[in-house]
Amino acid sequence: MSAPVRPVPPSSGRLVVAAAILDSLARPTAMLCAARSYPPQHAGQYELPGGKVENGEEPVTALARELAEEIGASVRLGAEVVPPAALAVPPPPTRREQPGDDAPAWAAMNEHRMRVWLAEPDGDRPPRCGKAHQSLDWVRLGELDALPWLEADAPILRAIRSTLAQGAHS
Numbered sequence: 001m002s003a004p005v006r007p008v009p010p011s012s013g014r015l016v017v018a019a020a021i022l023d024s025l026a027r028p029t030a031m032l033c034a035a036r037s038y039p040p041q042h043a044g045q046y047e048l049p050g051g052k053v054e055n056g057e058e059p060v061t062a063l064a065r066e067l068a069e070e071i072g073a074s075v076r077l078g079a080e081v082v083p084p085a086a087l088a089v090p091p092p093p094t095r096r097e098q099p100g101d102d103a104p105a106w107a108a109m110n111e112h113r114m115r116v117w118l119a120e121p122d123g124d125r126p127p128r129c130g131k132a133h134q135s136l137d138w139v140r141l142g143e144l145d146a147l148p149w150l151e152a153d154a155p156i157l158r159a160i161r162s163t164l165a166q167g168a169h170s
């Protein structure tokens with residue numbers, strides 16, 4: 001008999017938002033992968049571009065701001081990559097300073113919760129590598145597994161791949 005699945009406890013961290021930026025939502029062949037430049041113990045590890053939501057900010061507004069600040073890019077959002085129930089960290093009780101933080105999220109590093117959206121460049125501002133990253137590269141979908149990702153991102157990458165395989169991504 002298998003052990004009962006314990007619900008993921010609420011987290012004490014902040015909400016982080018990130019984007020799996022594809023070359024095309026309709027016909028994806030590559031994803032934009034960013035290698036962190038800090039902290040030292042995570043330098044060189046890969047992540048999805050994004051960052052922490054500020055107080056008072058809606059998650060998708062924060063994502064647009066973080067992408068503009070970090071990689072100078074503007075994107076069109078596709079579907080959210082939603083965690084399966086067994087991995088979902090529940091949202092905190094409604095707080096006025098976190099509008100829109102009302103959905104289950106992935107468990108991220110440092111007790112943070114993370115929500116992830118598929119996206120594609122909207123053609124206005126192409127991505128470029130900023131200070132937060134050592135490198136920013138388009139990586140073919142079949143080669144994503146070969147990169148050293150932040151440990152917390154492993155189940156998210158699996159979900160991205162399975163969403164893309166189902167063809168339900170725009």
Ligand SMILES: Nc1nc2c([nH]c(=O)n2[C@H]2C[C@H](O)[C@@H](COP(=O)(O)OP(=O)(O)OP(=O)(O)O)O2)c(=O)[nH]1
Pocket residue numbers: 016017018038039046047048049050051052107108109110112114150152153
């Ligand atoms: N952007 C991003 N953050 C991730 C991913 N996976 C993951 O665990 N995280 C964690 C790392 C950080 O603790 C947090 C994101 O916050 P951040 O990008 O503002 O990073 P930071 O705390 O180093 O930045 P700062 O506020 O100190 O400038 O979420 C991911 O794929 N993308």
